[in-house]
Amino acid sequence: MKEKxxxxxxxxxxxTTAYALLDVDGNIIGLHSAKELSVDALIAKVTSMxxxxxxxxxxxxxxxxxxxxxxxxxxxxxxxxDDIRIDEKRKLTKGFGFKNNHEMDALASAVFAYxxxxxxFRRVDKFLEARGKKELSNNVKELVVKKGVSISxxxxxxAEPDKKETxxxxxxxxxxxxxxxxxxxxxxxxxxxxxxxxILKQQNRLLxxxxxxxxxxxxxxxxxxxxxxxxxxxDKKIEILNKEIAKKDKEIKExxxxxxxxxxxxxxxxxxxxxxxxxxxxxxxxQSKQDIIHKGNVLLVxxxxxxxxxxxxxxxGLVEIIIHKKDIPTKFLDLGFVFVNAxxxxxxxxxxxxxFVNKGRFEEARKSRDLLKKIVQSYKKERST
Numbered sequence: 001m002k003e004k005x006x007x008x009x010x011x012x013x014x015x016t017t018a019y020a021l022l023d024v025d026g027n028i029i030g031l032h033s034a035k036e037l038s039v040d041a042l043i044a045k046v047t048s049m050x051x052x053x054x055x056x057x058x059x060x061x062x063x064x065x066x067x068x069x070x071x072x073x074x075x076x077x078x079x080x081x082d083d084i085r086i087d088e089k090r091k092l093t094k095g096f097g098f099k100n101n102h103e104m105d106a107l108a109s110a111v112f113a114y115x116x117x118x119x120x121f122r123r124v125d126k127f128l129e130a131r132g133k134k135e136l137s138n139n140v141k142e143l144v145v146k147k148g149v150s151i152s153x154x155x156x157x158x159a160e161p162d163k164k165e166t167x168x169x170x171x172x173x174x175x176x177x178x179x180x181x182x183x184x185x186x187x188x189x190x191x192x193x194x195x196x197x198x199i200l201k202q203q204n205r206l207l208x209x210x211x212x213x214x215x216x217x218x219x220x221x222x223x224x225x226x227x228x229x230x231x232x233x234x235d236k237k238i239e240i241l242n243k244e245i246a247k248k249d250k251e252i253k254e255x256x257x258x259x260x261x262x263x264x265x266x267x268x269x270x271x272x273x274x275x276x277x278x279x280x281x282x283x284x285x286x287q288s289k290q291d292i293i294h295k296g297n298v299l300l301v302x303x304x305x306x307x308x309x310x311x312x313x314x315x316x317g318l319v320e321i322i323i324h325k326k327d328i329p330t331k332f333l334d335l336g337f338v339f340v341n342a343x344x345x346x347x348x349x350x351x352x353x354x355x356f357v358n359k360g361r362f363e364e365a366r367k368s369r370d371l372l373k374k375i376v377q378s379y380k381k382e383r384s385t
Contacts, residue, residue, distance in 0.1 A: 003138060004049075004050045004051050005023050005024070005029065005049075005050040005051070005138070006023070006024050006050060006051050006053045006138045006141055006142055007021050007022065007023065007029075007046065007049065007050040007051060007052045007053060008021070008022040008023075008024075008026075008053060008054055008055075008056070008110055008113050008114045008117065009021055009022075009046060009052050009054070009055045009056070009069075009075065009110060009113070010022075010055075010056045010057070010105075010106045010107055010108065010109030010110025010111070010112070010113060011042070011055060011056075011057055011065070011066050011069060011106055011109060012033075012057075012058065012102050012103075012105035012106040012109060013063050013065035013066060014102065015035060015036070016033055016034070016035050016100075016102050017033065017034060017035075017037040017042065017065070017102070018031075018032065018033035018100070018102035018103045018105065018106035019031075019032060019033075019042060019045075019046065019106050020103065020106040020107040020109070020110040021046065021049060021050065021110070022110050022111070022114050023050075024053075024121050024137075024138070024141060026111075026114050026118065028096060028107070029049065029050070030046075030049055031096075031098060031103055031106070031107060032045075032103070033099065033100060033102045033103050033106070039065060039068050039069050039072070042069060043069065043072060043073060046073070047073065051138075051142060052073045052075040053075060053076065053117070053141065053142055053145045053146055054075050054076040054077070054078060054113050054116070054117055054145055054146075055069060055070040055073075055075045055076070055077050055078070055113060056077075056078045056079070056109040056110055056111075056112045056113025056114075056116075057077075057078075057079050057109045058080065058083060058084040058089065058105055058108055058109045058112065059079060059080075059083050059084075060079060060080055060081060060082050060083050061079075062077065062079045074146055075146060076117075076145050076146055078112065078113040078116050080112060084108055084109075084112065088108070089104060089105060089108035090104075092107070092108040092111040092112060093107045093108050093111065117145055120141075120144065120145065121141055123151065124137060124140050124141050124144060124151055125137060127151050127152070127155070128140060128155070131155070133155060133159065136155065136158050136159065139154075139158050140154045140155055140158065143157065143158070208245060271358065271359055271360075272356040272357060272358065272359065273298060273356070273357045273358075273359050273362050274354055274356060275297075275298045275299065275300045275323060275354065275355040275356070275357055276289065276292055276293050276297050276298070276299055276300070276353065276354065277289070277299075277300045277301075277302075277350065277352075277353055277354060277355055278299055278300070278301045278302070279301075279302045279303065280301065280302060280303045280304070280305075280306035280307065281301055281304050281306065281307035281308065281311045281312065281315075282306050282307060282308050282311065283308040283310050283311050285311075286308070286311040286314065286315075289353070290314075292353060293318065293319070294318075295317075295318050296319075296320075297318075297319055298319070298321045298322075298323065298357075298362075299315075299319055299321070299322045299323065300322075300323045300324075300325070300342065300350075300355045300357075301322055301323070301324050301325070302325050302326065303325070303326045304322065304324045304326065304327075304328045304329070304332065304339075305326060305327070305328070305329055307329075312335060315337075316335070316336065319337070320337065320338055321337070321338045321339075321340060321366060322337050322338070322339050322340070323339075323340045323341075323342050323345065323355075323357070324339055324340070324341060324342060325342045338366065340362075340365045340366060341365075344361075344364075344365040345357050345358065345361045345362060345365055346358060346361050
């Protein structure tokens with residue numbers, strides 16, 4: 001059975017709805033318009049032709065119709081910062097044929113979305129070609145675009161589905177013990193650590209080769225340089241290389257220990273709450289981690305006293321519970337967050353982006369803080385009446 005193509009979809013909703021379908025090479029494989037076309041009918045038509053990877057529209061404010069389509073087919077949604085102007089649409093659709101303005105708008109939306117992912121598609125193809133895995137191209141692109149998995153991580157998921165850590169996390173997701181987004185982020189961090197360790201080992205091998213050559217290399221006779229000085233220069237070079245190798249060795253051991261710890265955490269994931277980490281509540285720190293923070297997440301903040309009002313405004317409605325290591329400013333108590341002291345949670349493991357807290361200890365601390373919050377609110381209400 002022939003594999004369905006991966007699709008980039010452009011939609012222009014309205015009384016007359018138009019949709020455009022591009023393949024991963026940017027070729028049009030579908031362009032149609034129809035009156036009174038429901039989202040469900042559109043989904044049936046599009047999925048009969050392929051797998052929607054991403055969806056584009058020409059409006060800065062995404063129409064509900066387009067958003068509903070993207071959510072239901074789990075596709076990545078792209079919208080422009082400002083509405084796409086008519087002259088821009090003409091440029092985007094130049095050389096293509098279409099029957100009406102609705103189809104032009106849908107096609108412009110599809111080309112806009114395609115331009116956002118074209119470079120990524122090329123990187124996937126280059127990566128897979130170098131590893132002799134071109135047959136997995138569509139599957140890898142789908143995981144990378146729709147789920148946000150790294151390219152190497154997507155390949156591992158597809159090529160090595162029985163790998164221990166892959167099975168552990170997938171099982172946790174299937175049993176609803178771990179959200180899919182957290183699975184993607186955990187998996188990406190794991191793959192990054194593995195890749196970092198691989199690079200360190202490669203660097204160490206190169207340094208070891210340099211050291212061997214330096215040790216074997218005869219001392220060159222240079223004018224105005226005494227034999228003892230030349231020997232001393234060689235010894236210094238060897239000493240520097242040895243220090244670099246020792247440093248890399250230490251980094252490799254630390255990375256290996258980190259990976260071992262990560263795998264241990266994954267094996268116990270069903271008893272853990274996955275918490276997102278921030279060093280502080282400053283705006284630059286929040287921006288650097290914004291992609292991994294989702295509605296309903298719990299945060300672990302090292303130093304909440306370093307903060308930005310902009311960050312606090314962004315977190316309101318997104319996060320309810322903040323675990324803190326250092327003391328929180330007194331004025332934070334009126335912000336509506338539930339603050340839990342990290343000391344009340346016992347020992348917990350951490351990686352660069354995540355902390356893994358015992359669910360039982362967390363629930364006890366949360367209930368205690370919730371009760372305290374209610375008592376304070378009740379007291380304030382009584383004082384104000």
